Amino acid sequence: MNTRGSEFWDQPQAPPIGPEQFNEIVTTAADLALVLDTEGTVKSVIVNPLNPTLGRLDHWKDRDIREFMAEDSLSKLEAQLEAYRGGRKGAVDAIEVNHFDNANWEFPIRYTIHKTNNPDIILMLGRDLRPIAELQHRLVKAQLALEKDYETHRDYETRYRVIMEAARDALVLVDVASGRIVDLNSSAAQILGAEADTLTGSAFTQEFEGRRRGEFIEGLVLAAGDEASGPVLVKTRRGKLDVTLHPIVFRAAGDKSLLCRIESTKSAETVAAELSTTLAYLYREGPDAIVFTDAHGTIRSANDAFLNLTDAGTLADVKGKSLGDFLARGSVDLKVLTDNAARSGKMRMYATRLEGAYGSQLSVELSATHLTVGGSSGFAFVIRDTSRMEVVREPSTSALPGPAPVSDDAMRNVMDLVGSAPLKDIVAATTDVVEKMCIETAVELTDNNRVAAAEMLGLSRQSLYVKLRKYGLLNKNDRSGAN
DSSP states (O other), X not given: OOOTTHXXXXXXXXXXXOHHHHHHHHHHHOSEEEEEETTOBEEEEXXXXXXXXXXXXXXXXXXXXXXXXXXXXXXXXXXXXXHHHTTSOOSSXXXXXXXXXXXXOEEEEEEEEEEOSSTTEEEEEEEXXXXXXXXXXXXXXXXXXXXXXXXXXXXXXXXXXXXXXXXXSEEEEEETTTOBEEEEOHHHHHHHTSOHHHHTTSBSGGGBTTXXXXXXXXXXXXXHHOTTSOOEEXXXXXXXXXXXXXXXXXXXXXXXXXXXXXXXXXXXXXXXXXXXXXXXXXXXXXXXXXXXXETTOBEEEEOHHXXXXXXXXXXXXXXXXXXXXXXXXXXXXXXXXXXHHHHHSEEEEEEEEEEOTTXXXXXXXXXXXXXXXXXXXEEEEEEEEOGXXXXXXXXXXXXXXXXXXXXXXXXXXXXXXXXXXXXXXXXXXXXXXXXHHHHHHHHHHTTTOHHHHHHHHTOOHHHHHHHHHHTTOSSTXXXXXXX
């Protein structure tokens, strides 16, 4: 842009500016002005008084400028000095370098390089880049903070989505000001009878029959703030379902929102009814016998499968009797089952024999469960007929009452005796092994009740004590109060 004063600068001779004015112009035009010779020696240093952060740099005078430059800046300076020593202007009009002084602090400067009347003297006008560097640093920090906030937002968004979809309850977020659905999970969409994408952004009030927008949303807000009011009963518009709304009011970013939990009153009743029907069918038509008793083992109810196993005509033939009356070892079997079930909650795979009404016996396996309902306790027994399995079972794994199976190690020890001992001694050793294992099993099943163990083994109490002493089991797992 030309001005009327341009002729002042276009004169062939230097403009009539005095040395004092020139120094003032240079001082205020740049943050730092250096006069160098082409070898790099500082002839003069002028610091802008308006930029006091540079301090006093008078000690640079008559010293090599390289002493105050960082290593990465030396190559730039050398290229410019070499160009001026060769009588040509540098390849670039400006260079950016990093200075440091004896105080060991650094500052970046952007220099423009100018010729003077003396070919061996160079004028370098520098602009302090620290404000720009500081601004860039702040921008980088702001960018990093934004990225971190974005990642945090994504993290919370993912967690929120997972929780919403994993929740079994039907949940709907509603904006109080607009009354529109902000978000909802799949369970809520299923109850309301539409896709989640379709419902998002729609008016929450229109999803229910006979409701006005203002009154409905206000009523939900009031119900959320009053604990005594209870849930809000409504009927869905699409599915005609009676549901209850449990609202919670909260503020997010200064705006009120509603979190409504939707419960279908009929759905819970339907599930309970279906489960009750299924269990009743299993009880009536199941292949395994099911018996319910009180805490003492007296039969309260039994299914047809149990009547078939015991050859009973009707339920009245077995109801009121003790389940032990139908077990081969009577009260001993019943006590083992009930004691273990009461102690641990259940007992699985107890093998014994079931006696019918006319003396027939079947091999069975029983499972017992301890029940506590309404303050009263009892037991549920599942009885499975295993007599058909005897044909395919190995004798060592038979579930019938009798001697416990011989372990592999014990049998191997007995087999090692063949050839080194008479058959009579080998048979005696085998008998001792089996007898010891049977006694150990009986004592464990009866929880160390010696009377019950003797009855289970068909021994007298005195004979049992003799055998316990013989096999070193008398004090094993002994407890106070054992019979």
